[in-house]
Amino acid sequence: MCKSSLALRIREKAVELGFAACGIIKLDAIKGYAEKLEERMDCLPETRSMYEVFLKYATPEQSYGWAKSVVVCITRYGKYKVPENLEGLIGKYYLYDYKLQGHTREFQNHARFEEYLKSLNLKTARELHGVTAARWVAAKAGLGIIRKNNFLYTEHGSWVIIDTWLIDEELELIEEPKIPDCPEGCSECVQSCPTQALTQSYCTSMLTCITRLTWGIKDLPPEDLWDKMGKWVYGCDECQNACPMNYGKWEATDNYPGLGELAEKLSLESIVAMDNEELKNQMLSKFWFIRQETVYQWKVNALRAMANSYESRYEKYIIGALSDENAQVREIAKWACAKNKL
Ligand code: SF4
Ligand code: SF4
Structure with missing residues (x-):
């Protein structure tokens, strides 16, 4: 089978399994990520030690010497009903995170997709925290654009989960994103950030981002932020909720398995x-x-x-x-x- 047919078959399978989109990029296309990360660290020097750990995502071949390309798939979660009592307490991404939820269709379809890649005689690797820079790869594959609040936006807004697989075949499947840029002069996301972690466009400080402060630290957050962190218990959606490019993108049509029962207890x-x-x-x-x-x-x-x-x-x-x-x-x-x- 020729390479372009192979790439198309992979995408067909992804769509058949319910992914919203699928693309493939060669490893070379990831290199620019390190430069972008350096820009971020220059913009926020006090966060350098935190961002440096992500540099490894620019060179996944250092851990997987056989890797030649990355397959990237998008899962839309902005179609699920949100339990009213958890809105504003738990970031929506986490409500629909299927990574350790074996009973969900998403988890099972990821396993099926991986089996399919193997059935094509492809060697694959995937990690819980990702094998490479997921948003960067998705944007390079043309599946969306990264907006000023640093989230990847697809035609479904930013309410998506991105998964990446390394494969040992040099393939490429890149789309042309049909998504408008941020409106000129818009800074709703920056204005909405309760802790001013989104200090300027494309520049989020991990030191003060509520999301990280709710799950990624061992000590208490800095005391001057306790008031500003408001009611968020796990994650934060403020800069996505405020974004006009997300308006109308959440269509709550489906029930997420087990979430109603969990919400009743929380x-x-x-x-x-x-x-x-x-x-x-x-x-x-x-x-x-x-x-x-x-x-x-x-x-x-x-x-x-x-x-x-x-x-x-x-x-x-x-x-x-x-x-x-x-x-x-x-x-x-x-x-x-x-x-x-x-
Ligand atoms: S997730 Fe919350 S705290 Fe972090 S940048 Fe966005 S609005 Fe600010
Ligand atoms: S709020 Fe405005 S500037 Fe921020 S990501 Fe959305 S469209 Fe872009």
Whole structure:
């Protein structure tokens, strides 16, 4: 089979399995990612050590010497109903993250797609955190564009998940994106960022981005941000919600398996009331960015959210957390008491 037919067959299979789009780029097309990352680090020198770890994504062949191309697929999640009680608490991406959810159609179809690639005698590699820079690769394959808030936008807006597979065949399948640029003068995303982490277009500070602060740190976030982090418990959607290019792109037609049942069990109160074992059992397989060792972050985040949206029913939970076994939980509870004069 010639290379272009092979590439087309891969895309046909991806579409048949429910992916919204599929493209393929050669490894050479990733090289510019390192330069872009350097620009980001120059713009925010204080975040250099955090961004440097991503440099490896520009050269996946260092870990996979046989790799020649990247297959990239897009999954749309902006078609699912959002549980009302979780809106504004948990970033929507994480509600529909199927990576460790074996019962979902998306998880199973990813496995089927990988089997298909292997049936074509292709060697493949995929990693939980990605084998390369997913947004960059998707944009290079013409599946969308990266906007000023740093998210990849497709015809479905930014409500998409990107997956990448390395393969050992040099293939290419690039589309022409039919998506308009950001409107001239628009800075809604920058204005909407509660912690000013999106300091300027294309420049997000990992030091102050709420998403990272809710799951990616071991210590408490900087205290001057506790108020600004508002009610977000896991992730943050503000700069995507504010974007006019996302208007009308969420069409809630489908139920996501198991999410309704989970949502019924989740509230700020129930998170604070759970002990560490319950938190591990309830949360870790679904929301896997918070790990076992830092599972107390759920309580820290929920208590901060309670303090920032205080209602009298929260009082007993905040007071109770003053004697929690974890020092960070106690500290945030103390702050919540002071803030709400309890
Ligand atoms: S995810 Fe939230 S905190 Fe991070 S840049 Fe966007 S609006 Fe700011
Ligand atoms: S809010 Fe405006 S500037 Fe920001 S990503 Fe959307 S369209 Fe672009």
